[in-house]
Amino acid sequence: MTDRTVANVTCLGCGCACDDIAVVVKQGRIADARNACALGAAWFGDGTVPAETRVNGRTASLERALTEAARLLTGAKRPLVYLAGDVSCETQREGVAIADRLHAAIDSLAATAATAVLAAQRRGRASATLGEIRQRADLLVFWAVDPTARYPRYGSRYTVEPRGLAAPQGRNSRALIAVDVGEALGPADTDGRVAIAPADEVDGLGMMRAAVEGRAAGVEERFRSVVELTRRMTAARYVAIVADSEPGLVPADPARAEALVALAQALNGPTRCALSTLRGGGNRSGADAVLTWQTGFPFAVDFARGYPTYRPQADAAALLGTGEVDAALVIGTPATLPMPVVAGLARIRSVAIGPRASAATFQPAVAMDAGVAGIHEGGTAFRIETPRAALATVRALRDRLGA
């Protein structure tokens, strides 16, 4: 086996989907992932994945596993299909087709950002692709998030450091403000910092919007710092408000998510503004996009009536929690699953297809290992906001199901 370096590889370690990774392969293993952050390096690992096929814990042929998987799924009264991490859009498309055929419920990792998605469905969005924030933003407001932990290159590659059209000096052309909401702190190295109590956050966002729209009357002391921040915002040419839409220190709050959208939209009156919502990795944005184009809904879709219905209050975690589903097909890396989903899967019979499926802790009845999208197989993946780039096995299962 010859050593080689593969340039411009895409990392799905977080939603940034950086595609400048140079992967050094030595003796069939990844020896280095240059340009990758620590999170990315961990995502690539040494590039090895198990290649097991198991039925009830025992090694089986692919043929037997597919037959058993089809039997299990078609025999279920109320199956669930779950699109987990590290699969391509092509694989996700096959997964939705299977759910359609089975009249199953289908959900994905995109549901972790449900609060932000639902807010965007109520109000819309004022947004930009990551690269446009790099080009345009002269004021970055980090709202209760420091991206360096979960999105390590968000600042260095996309928004804070690099030079852009309106930021010829890179970092020095941009002002950074941290908004600390209780324990949820913005980045350390900013040009300004304001704080607001968690209990005042939603009202504070409303006060800011009122100020932007010229409706603010008397401002209470507890809102003064954030309302003053709006003066800097309206004086900027292009504001980016950065917020995390994945679960974190601040509990997901529909009113907060909606207030962030509304503020960003209102800022497009006096100036320009984009709300940059951070999302996790594994191509979950791809799952959102694929479900939307195939069904009209981004997550928590139910084919029980033979056609897609939207049940955002009954996502996979809820369906598993109430015992509504009796079998599941998990497509993707089991280790990416949210804890409540894992706990629910442990109580029912399931099929897992994907990277390290055989290592799933919920003990699937049928496990078929597959490669990692972007490492072992090609295809398309989405960056947050932007398209980018275990297909064969999922397709074989689909054929078996006649879907």
Add this chain to the structure above:
Amino acid sequence: MSQPTRLRIAGGTVYDPANGGGADGVVRDVCIEGDRIVAELPASAPRLDARGMVVMPGGVDIHAHVAGSSVNHARRLLPEEHAADPLPPPRLEDGSQARSGTGGTLPSTFATGYRYAGLGYTTVMEAAVAPLAARHAHAELDDTPIIDAGFFVLLGNDEYLLRQLAAGEAARARDYAAWLLGTTRGYAIKIVNPGGVAVWKGGGGGNRRNASGLDDTLGSSGVTPRVILETLAGAANTLALPHPVHIHCNNLGQPGNVATTLESMRALAGQRAHFTHLQFHSYGGAPGKGWASGAREVIEYVNAHAEVSVDVGQVMFGAATTVTADSPVEHLLHASSGRKWVNVDIELESGCGIVPYAYKEKAAVAALQWAVGLELFLLANDPWRVVLSTDHPNGGTFFSYPELIRLLMDRAYRDERLKRVNQKRLAGSALLDGLPREYTLGEIAIITRAGPARLLGLKSKGHLGPGADADVTIYANDPDRAKMFATPRYVIKAGTLVVEDGQLRRAPAGRRLAVRPEYDAAVTRDLKRFFDEYACVAFENYGAGAGAGAEPVA
């Protein structure tokens, strides 16, 4: 009926204006072998009795928003519409189930394919794809069955192009456009609000929110909407692309924009150019001083200039969703309508704006828009250059095409509808004066298939001569033209019977329509430098084709 490897469509009244025939059609057989029309078949070939029926080539939609990043943002915004319009999976002739989906103004991909086929349309052009989202658009089109489809690639607000114009590098701009079409597997060059979206993205408040006129300078004195139009129109013509540059003018939807529209047309006098959704660009009056119809002035120019083609972008009463790369316009619409609003600025390239909307016949502006579109149709001299469109789903959805056809073919019906609309702003509208014209079936065949196919340079589409694609729609001849065109008796796509009496029978994949013009490869070295300097996507990963993302790494 089995898979029609051979089929004689016998005794129908054939409307095939590309091959002559006139307004009344010709009673003759149409023969299909494989996926092509052939001159003759043996008498033993299977027959489809079409006596008394109307036979036309499959419909060709020259401008619709059906796939890609912006369309999907709009789908995601409208769960309530999808919930209200579920599509159970049609059962196909072989007993298998097709895919389920949802409708509304932006149907899911499978529903889009089935519903177009159900209307007898077999070719559709997605009208606006940002190059960065080309891969996404192709993936959606892969999930949009039956119809042959291509897309137009957004240019004219992209940083690389604007830099070439500032440097006076017209030849390099042309090479870039050619490279971009090839690398995205696109079909034509699309300009949306030349320069205006770049101004909007540039930020700041005050008056710099959009470009307003053809000679606005955009950053550099050498860059104006006029220069963008001239350069890209010239590029499309020099590259001999099958479709000329496809233009959405500046000042869409603004009262008084007829001046901008005419100036844009004059700027390109003598060159082939297609002006899209002309209705939205044909208003008299002035900003802040009210609206009036400007249709007559615009269509008279079109009538007198054979190099110009247009599609109308008719407004139809009912639900619509405005979705466009013209993001500054959507901000205005959000501000005036108060409805929910999506804006996505797309790095270095373009924009995306979305506002759900409804056109009400009792609303004065909507009624004017409706009237302006009809005036354009009814005052047009040459149907070959005036295509039926609603700018789906902006002026209305493609499901409303049959109703629009009735408005064009049935004066009594049209006059009846006219009485019901708000007439406050219709003074000066030719429609109010009573336009007697009724489109013939032959003219409908031109504006819905033969004309758009010719304007798109699709030589095997839009006609039924030997060698043409076997895309055929057969209608029962019904005096209610809306009913007739809403439910074709048979639809045949590439020789396969796909729809029979409103039922989907088969759902084969459609083909992709794309161009790959030649260019001087030197542009790619310059582009690589530009990407290294500014882009967040590797040059090698850009576009729709195979990049590092398409091949295994380890």
